[in-house]
Amino acid sequence: MPEPFDTHSPPFDRLNVKQAKHLLSALDVAYYRRGDTLIDIGDKNSALNIVIKGRVQEVNPETKEIQAQYIKDDLFDARALLLGYSHHCYRAVEDTLCYVLPKAVFVALYEENQAFADYFNTSFSQRKRLLEKAQQQQNLAEFILTKVDESNIQPILTLDHDTSIHDATRQMHKQQQDCALVAMKGKSHDVGIITRTNLLHALVEDGCSQQHPVGEVATAPVISVEVGEFLFNVMILMTRDRVKRVRVTENGGTVGMLDMTQVLSLFSTHSHVLTLQINRAHTIEELALAANNQQQLVETLTNNGIHTQFVMELISAVNEQIIEKAFRLTMPEAFYDKCCLFVMGSEGRGEQVLKTDQDNGLVIADDADWPDVQHYMERFSEVLSRLGYPPCPGNVMVNNPRWVKTQAEWQKDILSLCQISDEGSLMDLAIIADSHAVAGNKALLDPVSALLRETLKGNMLALNTFVRPCLAFRVPLTLFGGLKTDKEGLDVKKGGIFPLVHGVRTMALENGLTETNTFDRLNALVKCNAMDQENANNLTEALKLFVKTRLRQQLDNDATTTGNQLDVTLLPRTERDLLRDCLSVVKKFKERLATHYQVRD
Template sequence: MSILEQKKVISSIHPFQNLTSEQLDTFVENMDIVYFKKNETVQAQGSTPQSLFFILKGIIQEKQDDEVFSIYSKNEIFDSISLIENYSKNSFVTAEETICYTLPREIFIEILHENQELENYFFQSIAEKLNNNTLYEKNKEMANIMIAKVKDAKIHKAVIVDTNISIFEAATIIKKEKVPTILLKDENGEMYIVTDSDFRQKVILNRMDFDDKIVKIATKGLIYINEDDFLFNAQLIMAKHGIKRVVVKNDKDEIIGILDQISLSSFFATNIFSVSNQIVKAETIDELKEASLSFIKIIKSLNAKGVKIEFISKLINQLNKKLLDKLYKVLAPSELYEKSCLVVMGSEGRGEQILKTDQDNALILSDDCTIDEKELQEFTTKFTETLVDFGFPRCEGNIMVSNPYWCRKESDFKDLIYTWINEPNGDNFMNIAIFYDAVCVSGNKNLITHLKEYLFKLTSNSLSFYAHFAKVITSFDVPLGFFDGFVFNSKDNKHKNEIDIKRGGIFILVQGIRSLSLENKIFNTNTNKRIKKLTELGVLEEEFAKELTMAFNFLTNLKLKSNLEKLDKKSDIDNYINPDNLNTMEKDLLKESFKIVNKLKKKLEFHFKLNYV
């Protein structure tokens, strides 16, 4: 292997991309290449380590008394901790023929103290590693926004009219089509443009006759751009020509729309403010639907710009709430709105839904609500179907307002909660979990608050109830094992060599924190806020709480990243990830996150005495 190839291998392994050119030269000058047979001990337990190993080929198992702790494979390193502590707590044994680069310990330690980024990385806590990796990944993804295409931004519909129509007719068309700009085409094929500002500055200020031809205020010399051109090129063209809009064409040279400066700025600013205003000002279902379709673009833009996962969740959750509130106000009969509370539950209730998932909603009616049952059913059915049209799939468990089970009066919900508590079974515990995560998005918030107070009262001091409620986590295994460090579901061919990151990590953490929160009568629904409140109450130690928060954010971010890639490939989004698609750092942090989840499981097993339930 050439020196150039050696440098490429080293700098591709995180965090060694932070080496200076001279430090990288020092690494390469002092490295040797070694070969190991299968089942050969590379570094013995209790020994004094001599080298840092960079795996070029093969698999290394980290063991303690024959128990496999971790697996290392191509383009991974081991064992930096042993080198720093000058003592090997575990042994490292080849699982197959293996080839490695070796770097002497003294060189590694010397460069470690010279390079601040390396030193920070190898001496930081697990929580700091998780956080810093997110920042590292986001900085890397910042470049993605520079390759955004014109078609990724909002392109206004191209409305082309004849040059002979009047100013009044043109203004009527602009209002009807809801566009800020129209294009004109004369009998020779010459193109013109008229903007909404032309009407203000040329027509109104000059007191023009509305029956004059529109061509009198039109501008010639249109500037065109292809929909597959880079968005930053559109920005350069606008700056170069001193214009605020360009006409967009496709590969067939057909005009497909108009990109203006507002749309361009909105894209780079994530478009949150404009979409929020769009929801507030919407008067029809179609206008709300158009706003909802912008959510994916916002998520992609926020993610590429390095916004942390918890803030993306918060922003999208706020937009979802605004959308549902406005939809409820548009569709609900007037006598219903003041005497009801629309709630969302599940991940949306916790403010952790990012991409559109199944509907989880319910409707609580005040006891003095007198709406006709037929009218109520017609409304709830239309509400559910409209959300389906917006891209929110039906809930497979039918947890939607259109199901009478989840649409009832406050006193009836109290009876339901009483049944859930006093007739414990799997379905009832699931319903409690779903309902505990409920949050009001429209209507009378007091209705859900009163019901949660009733829930807390019924479960008060019932240790048996809390234990049974938490016990579901014992049915889920964290996918950490011996084969390549992870345990895969070999029974499912569709997801062979993949991990269900929700089942094996996110759900256990969410349900575990939910169980502790219910026991402590915490009103917060968001998992991170629950962790913070549990820490304030002394239920969780501060360092462990920090690890839980960072592990939850890392797992959620990994799931989002995977699903955004699936959306780009027109694939169905799900909870599965393939560890082979992760870089070395991500694999390492995934293992660390799963260890934190396991640590929580053990705490809950002890706290709720789950082995005796």
């Protein structure tokens, strides 16, 4: 006898109690021998099939191409039930046992229950979001969906520019507020902010009188967010810009204030506490203590069901602060503003979650005289290793003189690499294309990045070679549409992440886009009509799933490895299906890239 039918797995978990009972009462079991045709092309399918055991292949009879393979818990062919006929042929390649749900019952449930119908109607990216939503616990959904609104905004006092320090202090005390906004005049910013600390420093350290106008001691500009913004995004903003308070606006006008204490009372990630540890570190040893807490932050966010893209953004902000602080503690102060440290790879794109290899370079100002720069670069690389960032196997790091150049040398190097245009030189350009300045004089990187974009924009001859590495790795799908693994597992980086990221990077360079983050690049490609919205959505969701699945298995292994091999046997059926769909999305994307850039093997 087969196991009892599970009504708690998608999409059947969308049915109410009455509908689930109706489904169970209508189910039957069918047995098919190996070689039997369950549904043929053009057939008016009479039932929805859910595999209990065995294997079924979906074949396109015209091309003989195997479209998919169905195993335990997979269902088919709902499309034929809705359209009235089947587009493909379904054959048992093993002795197979299936639950069968009569068409009349399926259609009735489809028409009665919109959530159930949505599962079969939506695109891949929408279906993935539906499945993720179904898997989230209620408190986690509240965690991520909380927005800035009147329930969490604090009132804020607004003072005139000429209000005296004495009167400002009295008004702040009367309203029990430790800060106030100031309407500035004759300044480049309309609004400034004062705190009790500002006023104390003005009186004690600067010698201002109590009648001194607060507009002269206010800090500007004030970081602002709009009503309706996600509180999690506010936390990322506070972490990245290192501020404790943000002004809340609506249609340009001030409606209140949010402070970090409030945000932390709603969220338990303690990211700002980690940021304070980083800021207060005076030695490498103190910074290492803060860096070691980063792993716990990742685990907290992931275990709380926080969306992968949000985790990437927050961890990238924290990583950037750790690296910047390490650079500041290591470099001689005289040269700090004469150079720019930039990161590349996943850190440069803002897509790093766990600590990965060092990928960094240095731009030195043309007028800088720094003969012992390499000594400091070697020291800095050693410091990063102590903080948990292992050396790059390809030696793309600042202790390699190849990645330390003056601004003029970098520009000359980019032009030279573009002229050579072989795969090696263009892969170096691909690495540089994801550069993000994190320390020193960040403006030094801008002309280098701009020259790279200008040189490759619309350069289809160079991009024909540039795109090839992402076409070299095969997508790990079998001829039968199943997941292809070896004894080490499924390599999600080679088969999914790299071709997606590099393909999007190529399209971004072709169109001269300034974005470096893959998600931002996809949005920008849609805006410039280089990609349609559905394909961008599918690629976005695929990348998030690849990263999320890899991260979960890394954390389950106590993060002792940052390997890219997935053990697909550990995945539940719904996630296995999504992974297969994601890899199919990448496969189709690669086919479009090969056509667009006229790559023929």
